[in-house]
Amino acid sequence: MLEIEETKVWRIPKKFVLHKLDEEMYWVFDVKEGDYLELNSTCYFILSCFDGETPLFKIREQVISEYPEADPQEVCNDLEELVNKMVKEGVLESV
Amino acid sequence: MSSKNEENNIFNFQWHITERCNLRCTHCYQENYSSLNEMSFEKLRSIADKLIQALSKWNRKGKIAITGGEPFVKRELFPLLEYLNKSPQIANLYILTNGTLIDEKICKEIRRITKVSRVQISLDGACPQTHDAIRGRGTFKKAMEGIKLLTNHGIKVNLMFTLQKCNKEDIPALFDLAIQNRINSLLVERFVPCGCGKEIESEMLSSFELQNAFQYISDRADLEYDKGNKLMVVKQRPLWINVDAERAKVNAKIPIHKQVGGICSIGLDNLTILHDGTVLPCRRLNIPIGNLECDTLFRIWYTSEVLWKIRNKRNLKGKCNSCEFIPVCSGCRAMAYACTRDYLGEDPQCWK
Numbered sequence: 001m002l003e004i005e006e007t008k009v010w011r012i013p014k015k016f017v018l019h020k021l022d023e024e025m026y027w028v029f030d031v032k033e034g035d036y037l038e039l040n041s042t043c044y045f046i047l048s049c050f051d052g053e054t055p056l057f058k059i060r061e062q063v064i065s066e067y068p069e070a071d072p073q074e075v076c077n078d079l080e081e082l083v084n085k086m087v088k089e090g091v092l093e094s095v
Numbered sequence: 096m097s098s099k100n101e102e103n104n105i106f107n108f109q110w111h112i113t114e115r116c117n118l119r120c121t122h123c124y125q126e127n128y129s130s131l132n133e134m135s136f137e138k139l140r141s142i143a144d145k146l147i148q149a150l151s152k153w154n155r156k157g158k159i160a161i162t163g164g165e166p167f168v169k170r171e172l173f174p175l176l177e178y179l180n181k182s183p184q185i186a187n188l189y190i191l192t193n194g195t196l197i198d199e200k201i202c203k204e205i206r207r208i209t210k211v212s213r214v215q216i217s218l219d220g221a222c223p224q225t226h227d228a229i230r231g232r233g234t235f236k237k238a239m240e241g242i243k244l245l246t247n248h249g250i251k252v253n254l255m256f257t258l259q260k261c262n263k264e265d266i267p268a269l270f271d272l273a274i275q276n277r278i279n280s281l282l283v284e285r286f287v288p289c290g291c292g293k294e295i296e297s298e299m300l301s302s303f304e305l306q307n308a309f310q311y312i313s314d315r316a317d318l319e320y321d322k323g324n325k326l327m328v329v330k331q332r333p334l335w336i337n338v339d340a341e342r343a344k345v346n347a348k349i350p351i352h353k354q355v356g357g358i359c360s361i362g363l364d365n366l367t368i369l370h371d372g373t374v375l376p377c378r379r380l381n382i383p384i385g386n387l388e389c390d391t392l393f394r395i396w397y398t399s400e401v402l403w404k405i406r407n408k409r410n411l412k413g414k415c416n417s418c419e420f421i422p423v424c425s426g427c428r429a430m431a432y433a434c435t436r437d438y439l440g441e442d443p444q445c446w447k
Contacts, residue, residue: 019397019398021406022407027397029398031391031393031397031398033393034148
């Protein structure tokens with residue numbers, strides 16, 4: 001697991017593109033190499049928050065606000081897990 | 096975008112390697128016939144590499160139809176075919192031609208390219224009067240000579256007939272001609288008024304005329320099949336499902352010769368590449384969605400707004416929107432665009 005700093009800012013590299021089809025199917029596409037990941041709606045929402053300007057702690061607040069019924073601690077854990085996975089896949093890079 | 100069976104594991108490219116042509120057909124979808132921006136062999140090979148790379152990444156096999164303009168006017172045709180022939184990602188190669196330039200030497204060259212499984216000849220009439228009125232004087236005779244040469248060399252021939260008001264009466268005789276000349280398959284495509292063809296928009300069949308033509312073709316194809324003739328009549332195209340919904344392609348119990356209906360393949364398993372690398376969703380839907388000289392095929396396929404709008408069948412309008420046959424039809428997007436400038440509009444020739 002990566003040590004994730006709260007104030008760190010992440011972005012999706014230009015070679016990746018997020019796409020959703022009719023609020024039913026979600027992907028992140030690598031338009032250079034052709035790989036892609038299928039996402040669920042939550043992952044899609046979270047990844048779309050990584051705009052290269054908003055720090056991680058702000059994104060966490062956005063996610064908690066978007067899913068008020070979820071346990072905030074669980075949201076934190078899931079967010080950390082997702083960031084770790086996406087960093088490993090190269091879908092997120094630090095600014 | 097993943098695939099489950101062999102048929103779904105195919106991706107089709109129609110590659111127009113030149114705009115130059117020795118003919119000037121009245122219904123042509125081109126507007127220009129110049130060699131401007133035409134690619135060298137090195138550039139063609141670079142495009143081929145992009146196609147092969149994409150097929151490899153998607154774990155799909157490619158079927159590539161090389162055409163023009165007239166493909167036999169471009170000297171890089173055979174070097175390109177040879178290059179594609181070597182790739183394990185390529186399943187089949189086709190040449191789409193007007194047939195008028197075919198000679199013994201060309202037939203021998205084609206035979207050398209093992210993956211060229213068929214040559215498609217455009218024949219727009221069953222006699223010189225009809226065909227030549229569309230394609231030019233003497234072209235019927237030359238095309239027929241080309242067909243004979245190909246079949247004599249054991250090369251499978253597909254006939255492509257572009258259906259218009261001026262040639263619809265030739266369909267019965269076209270069947271006779273196809274059978275007499277040992278044609279492998281017959282494809283009747285609707286005339287889409289685009290490019291130079293916009294000038295003859297009145298040649299488009301009415302819905303009623305199209306229904307009658309499709310019904311005849313379907314009945315005649317069944318008759319020939321039942322008689323044991325090997326002619327394959329291609330009916331896996333939009334609107335064909337209207338002929339007989341019980342014989343939908345999805346019904347595996349129906350022999351392929353009798354199946355009807357096919358979804359518009361835009362955004363699913365098909366792309367068109369022009370002579371300068373421009374990519375179109377379909378040759379008759381003239382909306383550029385990228386250029387393979389500067390874009391990756393992945394960027395075009397994954398990010399084109401046009402492709403995504405067409406993939407989402409809920410975007411279809413008019414009677415196509417609520418039609419029960421969407422999975423086996425969805426209408427011809429190019430026809431909708433040519434007639435209404437809205438590629439999501441209903442298919443104007445649908446009679447349902």
